Amino acid sequence: MLNDFTWNMTGYIPKHRVNLHGDGIPPYVAERIFQLEPKPPQVDSLNEYILSALQEKNLLYFSFFLHHYELQLNKRIKSFLGMDGGDLYDTDRFLDIKLSCREQMLQKLMDYDPAKGAEYATYIFPFIRDAMLRFRMGEEKWSVSSLTNYKMVRSMAWLCQNTKDAVSEFAKKYNCDLALAEEYLKVVRGIRNQQPFYVTDENGEETGEDVALDDTWNYTDILWNGIQAEKVQRAFEKLNYREQTLLEKRLAVYMACGRVSSWKDRATFEELAVKFEGSTASGAERAYRRAVDKLAELLVAEGALHAVWLKQVSRTKRKKKIVAAIYEYQADCDGELGEISLNFEDSTAEIVRLADWDTVKTNKFAIRAIAYLLNCENEKLPKEMMVAFE
The missing domain is CATH 1.10.10 (Arc Repressor Mutant, subunit A)
Structure with missing residues (x-):
């Protein structure tokens, strides 16, 4: 367990300082966020850092590895972003993905077995890709139950674009029956117009080809399919x-x-x-x-949909910007109202009172309402509206 490890960086500092009071992190710094001063000690192979980290249970050596591996990681993220719409220098998003990759690399460190012959950089390669896909899966307007299903949906989308019989090809590829392949085809048809949809090829790599019919929500497809x-x-x-x-x-x-x-x-x-x-x-x-x-x-x-009804009770403005608001909400158009308090300055929210029929453990109606409101453009926060979801 990583709990048994130390991460003592005494004697080393980040080479590039982050000015939290400036205009954000510039791209140059975001791409060098793992660089250390002074430079880590020289080794013949980067894998020596990983072996030292495991033997001495000290993640200082993992930081040494990141110092040298960062350039390669940057290239992978840029390639991913290039396929995903070309926003190479949306710096905040670039850095969020990068930190997600580092988290995945840390989680997989304990599973790495040097005796199997592969160096850590080779071993971690597919898990970095999974981290980037998982990050994007969380961003998109549609979702599936797991990363495995997410990959299969994208594979079906690629087959729809590039083969005459996507269902048969999918069934052959995943060794599944035609009925399951048909279900994946229905999912692809249902989401294809929710947003640009960049698919993977047969090898799991992004093709950069957008299979969406256009870049707008098509409520008809969502409704009917x-x-x-x-x-x-x-x-x-x-x-x-x-x-x-x-x-x-x-x-x-x-x-x-x-x-x-x-x-x-x-x-x-x-x-x-x-x-x-x-x-x-x-x-x-x-x-x-x-x-x-x-x-x-x-x-x-x-029983075909759930819905949460929202009504703004009060709001607080500062310099013409809404910094806080209180909303009442109702679950599935019935029962006593609940109440939600939102702070838009730090993007936090508190469930003051649960509405009738909202689930005590998951608070799914309140959570859905909070997610919607925190993602609204500040000047377009609704006074009253209904948010439907499946």
């Missing part, structure tokens, strides 16, 4: 004619048969206002939002 169609249909039929028309025209979907038109063909709010005489574009948009919320409530009643 992610929820049982029967429940959606029952809920939809409970809406009035105007609400049904607003949803169908705006989402470019025909609920009677499930046919989806091009996202570019969806009606604008100006066109919807003309259809319902006496309405303005802003009025049509408000009516559409109300129809979305009503449909969400009906889907909650059908």
